[in-house]
Amino acid sequence: MSARWTTAVLDTNVGGGLAVVRSAEGFMVDANGALFPRDWFKRQEPDIRFEHGIGHYDGQPVYLIELHGAQALPGCSWRGLRQFMLEGDADTYTILGYAAQIATWAREHRFCGACGQPMRQVPRERAMHCEPCDLRSYPRISPSMIVLITRGDEILLARSPRFVTGVYSTLAGFAEPGESAEDCLVREVREEVALEVRNIQYVGSQCWPFPHSMMLGFHAEYAGGEIVMQPDEIEDAQWFRVDALPPLPAGRSIARYLIDLYVARYSGLAEPVLPR
Numbered sequence: 001m002s003a004r005w006t007t008a009v010l011d012t013n014v015g016g017g018l019a020v021v022r023s024a025e026g027f028m029v030d031a032n033g034a035l036f037p038r039d040w041f042k043r044q045e046p047d048i049r050f051e052h053g054i055g056h057y058d059g060q061p062v063y064l065i066e067l068h069g070a071q072a073l074p075g076c077s078w079r080g081l082r083q084f085m086l087e088g089d090a091d092t093y094t095i096l097g098y099a100a101q102i103a104t105w106a107r108e109h110r111f112c113g114a115c116g117q118p119m120r121q122v123p124r125e126r127a128m129h130c131e132p133c134d135l136r137s138y139p140r141i142s143p144s145m146i147v148l149i150t151r152g153d154e155i156l157l158a159r160s161p162r163f164v165t166g167v168y169s170t171l172a173g174f175a176e177p178g179e180s181a182e183d184c185l186v187r188e189v190r191e192e193v194a195l196e197v198r199n200i201q202y203v204g205s206q207c208w209p210f211p212h213s214m215m216l217g218f219h220a221e222y223a224g225g226e227i228v229m230q231p232d233e234i235e236d237a238q239w240f241r242v243d244a245l246p247p248l249p250a251g252r253s254i255a256r257y258l259i260d261l262y263v264a265r266y267s268g269l270a271e272p273v274l275p276r
């Protein structure tokens with residue numbers, strides 16, 4: 001959230017406001033950015049799959065419009081959410097991150113998981129509803145733990161084969177049913193590098209809309225064991241001295257924040273601010 005952006009469930013039958021436009025190719029942008037006058041956009045006869053009213057930006061209603069295909073409009077192009085995370089301003093990224101999660105959920109909950117019938121948007125609530133089953137589906141959020149493990153002037157960083165070449169990051173993993181956040185953290189650390197940790201401290205959280213994680217960030221101290229890398233998941237894991245770190249994750253990630261925070265505290269520098 002920011003001071004300028006608040007989420008809301010808006011009536012799509014009311015005209016006006018702004019639109020963010022999404023397709024499988026990402027979000028539509030032109031020279032003015034990713035927010036379009038909604039009535040103007042609808043006059044371009046887009047092939048709309050669905051529409052949700054998602055919030056207010058500077059008091060103006062904002063709608064998400066999802067298209068069937070990546071139609072080209074003059075002067076417009078498509079840009080992925082990751083690019084906005086890396087390069088966009090914080091407000092635009094927050095709005096599009098939220099829109100992307102609503103779009104993912106709306107696209108994946110068109111039919112009831114119990115009976116297979118089409119679901120309908122519930123007015124004034126962010127939910128899809130199956131009438132015969134009286135079943136509601138809400139946007140999915142997946143809790144994920146992320147932890148920086150330290151050993152004095154060394155920190156543990158690892159590479160997944162999915163990462164950008166050369167980049168090392170903190171360990172992370174999705175919570176399973178039946179686990180506390182701390183249980184999950186201990187299990188993930190054992191699975192990925194076979195180490196034991198102690199003094200688990202919660203640091204802060206971050207929404208990570210790729211596609212719907214809620215990152216819970218922790219710091220933990222090394223307690224024992226030798227690194228054994230999990231096949232397929234972990235390509236490399238090493239202890240790095242705080243003054244000799246490898247290429248790190250993007251500045252807006254909580255992974256980077258956890259690393260920067262520890263390095264700042266260890267070196268007596270000013271502490272960074274957790275990006276939202």
Ligand SMILES: NC(=O)C1=CN([C@@H]2O[C@H](COP(=O)(O)OP(=O)(O)OC[C@H]3O[C@@H](n4cnc5c(N)ncnc54)[C@H](O)[C@@H]3O)[C@@H](O)[C@H]2O)C=CC1
Pocket residue numbers: 142144146169170171172173174175188206208210211213215249253254255256
């Ligand atoms: N914001 C940040 O700084 C960072 C965010 N992340 C995010 O954290 C999340 C977890 O990290 P990973 O190491 O990839 O997870 P992980 O260590 O649990 O392994 C991924 C595996 O978990 C399973 N999985 C996928 N979606 C799931 C879900 N919703 N619930 C339970 N299991 C699921 C799949 O088998 C997948 O291959 C990812 O979304 C990743 O993008 C990871 C590192 C940094």
Ligand SMILES: [Mg+2]
Pocket residue numbers: 171172173192233
């Ligand atoms: Mg992992």
Ligand SMILES: [Zn+2]
Pocket residue numbers: 112113114115116117130131132133134135
């Ligand atoms: Zn049903």
